[in-house]
Every structure is written in structure tokens, then in C-alpha cells.
Amino acid sequence: MQIVILKNAAEVAAYGADIFTQQLARNPGSVLGLATGSTPVALYQELIRRNQAGTVSFSKAKTFNLDEYLGLNGEHPQSYRYFMNEQLFNHIDINKENTHVPPGDAKNPIEACKEYEARISAAGGIDVQLLGIGRNGHIGFNEPSSGLTSRTRVKTLTKATIDDNARFFAADEYQPHLSITMGIGTILDARKVVLLATGENKADAVHAMIEGPLTAACPASALQMHRHAVIVLDEGAASKL
Ligand code: GLP
Numbered sequence: 234m235q236i237v238i239l240k241n242a243a244e245v246a247a248y249g250a251d252i253f254t255q256q257l258a259r260n261p262g263s264v265l266g267l268a269t270g271s272t273p274v275a276l277y278q279e280l281i282r283r284n285q286a287g288t289v290s291f292s293k294a295k296t297f298n299l300d301e302y303l304g305l306n307g308e309h310p311q312s313y314r315y316f317m318n319e320q321l322f323n324h325i326d327i328n329k330e331n332t333h334v335p336p337g338d339a340k341n342p343i344e345a346c347k348e349y350e351a352r353i354s355a356a357g358g359i360d361v362q363l364l365g366i367g368r369n370g371h372i373g374f375n376e377p378s379s380g381l382t383s384r385t386r387v388k389t390l391t392k393a394t395i396d397d398n399a400r401f402f403a404a405d406e407y408q409p410h411l412s413i414t415m416g417i418g419t420i421l422d423a424r425k426v427v428l429l430a431t432g433e434n435k436a437d438a439v440h441a442m443i444e445g446p447l448t449a450a451c452p453a454s455a456l457q458m459h460r461h462a463v464i465v466l467d468e469g470a471a472s473k474l
Pocket of ligand 1: 268269270271272273299300364365366367368371372373374394398
């Protein structure tokens with residue numbers, strides 16, 4: 234693991250944006266793995282700025298998102314498809330047909346998981362996978378106890394994750410308890426992994442991921458096994474290392 238500690242969230246976003254910009258400069262047809270949550274938003278804003286300034290192009294890129302709520306279709310404002318359209322895809326020169334998010338409205342979710350894996354393989358695998366980290370150490374929606382070689386599948390969310398993400402849902406709004414997520418094995422197959430974490434509330438999870446044992450109790454610790462994992466932290470997230 235390469236650990237990069239920067240002053241603040243803005244520097245973390247710029248560092249992450251540089252990795253994606255360089256990747257697309259090397260190979261405009263790159264396959265990018267993308268993430269949701271609040272952490273990557275600043276990175277996406279930076280990529281939008283660079284795309285509009287003409288310093289990076291997504292016109293040949295393909296993307297695969299980590300996860301989606303099961304039970305929400307892409308028009309639902311809390312779905313991760315909607316989030317990605319709003320936060321990135323609608324503002325860059327990407328062909329929407331080249332963007333993939335697991336289908337939250339799949340009639341047969343188990344089949345849909347297999348198809349998602351097949352699509353990633355058909356695209357040639359993921360070149361760079363972006364990740365955030367949950368306070369309980371989850372990556373994607375791979376909650377603690379997830380198999381370290383797991384593939385894309387349906388996962389039940391833990392109470393901790395449901396509570397953490399409740400802030401995005403109105404009090405009387407239905408909040409899904411199930412998701413479709415790439416597995417830890419799927420994530421580890423990416424040729425490079427970039428995990429961003431900012432803020433002191435991530436410090437315990439970051440400590441467990443980097444300095445704790447390799448264990449399914451902290452899914453992000455699986456990145457200890459990856460040859461090209463870059464962990465980009467601000468001072469708050471790094472404060473317990
Ligand atoms: C969700 C997503 C994860 C994300 C995590 C942390 O549960 N499925 O991919 O890393 O939230 O989100 P945030 O960046 O908002 O702290």
C-alpha cells in the first residue's frame with residue numbers, strides 16, 4: 234500500500250483527479266471504477282472542471298460503479314445512478330452508454346450480478362478503481378464479514394451503514410436495506426486501486442485498514458494484498474496512524 238497524507242480534503246481531491254487525468258492521458262479508452270458517497274464529490278468537481286477546460290477527456294472511457302441500492306431505479310434521487318449522473322456524467326463528455334451502475338431495479342438481481350461481472354470482464358477489467366471507506370471499514374457495500382474473495386452480489390446493509398446514510402433520505406422516505414455491490418475479489422482485480430478518506434470520523438477505519446490485521450471484520454484491510462493500492466488521506470483521516 235502506498236499511503237499519501239495531504240493537508241486537507243481539497244488536496245486529496247486534486248491528487249485523486251491527477252491519477253485519473255494521467256490514466257486517461259495514457260489510455261483514453263481506460264476502464265474506470267467509480268464510487269459514490271460524499272468523499273469523491275470534490276474529485277468529480279475537479280474532473281468536471283478539467284474536462285470543461287479540455288485537459289482531460291472521457292469520450293472513449295468506460296465506467297463501472299461499485300454499488301447500487303436494491304429496490305431503487307435510476308430515476309430515484311437517492312439511487313447511485315442518479316447521483317453519478319448529477320455529480321459527474323451529465324457534465325462531462327462521456328457517452329452515457331459506456332457508464333455502468335448495477336441495476337437497482339433488476340427483476341432477477343442474482344442474474345444481474347453475474348451479468349455485471351461479465352460486462353467488466355468483457356470491457357477488459359478495471360484499470361483504476363476509486364474507493365471511499367465506511368466508518369465500519371466497508372468498501373463499496375462490502376460490509377464487515379464480507380468474503381475477501383467475493384464477487385458482485387446482493388448484500389444486506391448493516392445498521393451502522395443504514396444509519397450513516399440516513400442523512401441522504403427524508404424522514405418518511407423508504408431507505409433500502411439491500412444493495413448490489415462489486416465483491417472484494419472484484420475490487421482486488423482492478424489493476425490499480427485509489428482509496429480516498431477525509432475527516433477525523435474516518436480515522437479509526439483508516440487505522441484498521443492500514444495497521445490492523447487482514448480480516449473480513451475490516452473489508453478495506455483486503456487492500457493490504459493489492460500490488461497497486463494508493464490510500465490518499467487528509468490529516469484528520471490519518472490522525473490515528
Ligand atoms: C456508502 C458507499 C461507499 C462509500 C461510503 C462512505 O456506503 N456505498 O462506497 O465509500 O458510503 O461514504 P462517505 O464518503 O459519504 O463517507
